[in-house]
């Protein structure tokens with residue numbers, strides 16, 4: 001029952017409320033918008049990754065020393081501290097590691113349609129998911145219900161990428177629209 | 185605290201170029217670090233006890249950028265600390281870690297991807313006090329350098345051509361340095377006759393920016409001797425920040441009080457009582473021409489008000505009494521954001537190593553670095569063979 005204290009209908013604060021516009025016009029605040037623009041060089045690993053996305057392929061780098069696969073790729077293995085060994089291409093199918101439903105946007109505004117996001121462990125060389133290390137790819141899910149996520153049913157589900165149309169791809173992580181469950 | 189000396193045992197670098205489109209910042213950090221470790225056969229995953237990184241969010245374009253530091257250095261799941269400061273301060277921090285006796289081998293990294301910043305001048309604006317300096321911002325941050333230069337000239341009687349002589353010396357010194365992208369044959373007339381950018385400074389007297397990543401390995405005395413026959417010893421360290429930074433209050437114009445304090449501290453630790461007669465060469469701040477002259481006086485390498493006279497007489501030339509910035513300095517190499525201090529220590533270390541090879545001599549150098557406008561922060565280290 002404690003939360004009723006914070007319920008607007010039950011508590012009327014004394015004084016005159018200020019709108020946020022009035023609030024920020026008071027002397028005592030100075031408004032400033034930083035102009036900070038960057039052009040990040042993607043480098044050897046990521047530039048190849050982004051080019052391949054445009055072609056509808058997922059490229060990764062494999063470390064032959066420890067067997068780890070990097071997607072997005074790295075030119076070095078952070079665990080072995082050696083250059084990674086080779087490019088590999090992945091089917092894109094994989095298993096959901098974890099997922100969540102987000103109901104609010106960055107400004108904490110309610111989203112019209114909740115967003116389902118999570119982590120996918122991509123398949124490699126037809127190995128069982130337990131059989132290899134994979135960093136986990138962060139992406140959106142579609143064709144997944146809120147209930148599937150909330151009941152945990154989605155965890156362990158098999159998914160595959162839904163690609164944007166070729167002419168809409170621009171060499172960007174969003175060239176994969178989302179991951180969706182593989183039927184059956 | 186142990187009595188162990190702290191030595192530089194290896195340095196790796198990548199870049200020294202106005203832009204590095206072929207690598208990401210991560211790849212650049214890996215390249216410099218991998219070279220530093222490989223040169224002495226050290227495995228960072230097992231043998232480096234701590235990692236110290238100097239970087240700043242706005243230079244990186246990434247908030248909480250320290251989270252990105254360990255991975256390219258081999259520092260994941262290992263003790264890593266990031267300092268928002270000039271690279272020289274990271275060397276000081278590594279020195280202190282080793283002095284505790286709990287850390288034996290420490291890696292230091294700093295880098296510049298200045299070519300990735302599209303609004304560099306606006307980033308400088310954000311470094312100013314938001315309440316009463318930013319609203320008056322004079323179009324670009326160089327006005328601070330102009331104020332310093334004018335005040336310095338007024339105090340010492342140095343003239344515009346003395347400042348120009350710093351650029352002539354350093355731009356020519358850099359011609360022998362493969363890492364000096366901005367070196368060029370230059371004579372006094374070229375400088376004096378070019379238009380001022382911020383009076384009294386011309387474009388020759390303002391160091392441009394450079395992309396680079398630099399990784400150092402420091403070790404306690406016993407390990408240092410195991411990995412190399414010629415460690416470069418860090419004999420003294422000092423660092424300081426003035427009051428009024430960002431607010432431009434209380435600063436003594438035409439001086440670098442923070443360098444004076446840092447030098448006094450470093451000299452005390454190194455046991456140096458007569459700095460003007462103690463060094464074979466100096467690598468000091470020169471991102472603006474006047475800054476070198478001010479730094480020389482604050483470091484007591486020239487008596488108050490005499491640096492420009494000694495410069496004109498050739499004392500600071502590469503074959504003079506005390507070569508100053510024989511590498512070409514920032515005017516030839518470029519400003520490497522927070523890696524600038526590491527560039528200076530790198531150049532001093534390589535020069536000491538070359539002295540050892542040729543002359544089997546004793547060698548001692550002083551290095552001073554400023555964090556640049558609009559900061560009043562800097563540090564000094566004393567290095568020896």
Ligand SMILES: [Zn+2]
Nearest residue numbers: 063066077080
């Ligand atoms: Zn590996």
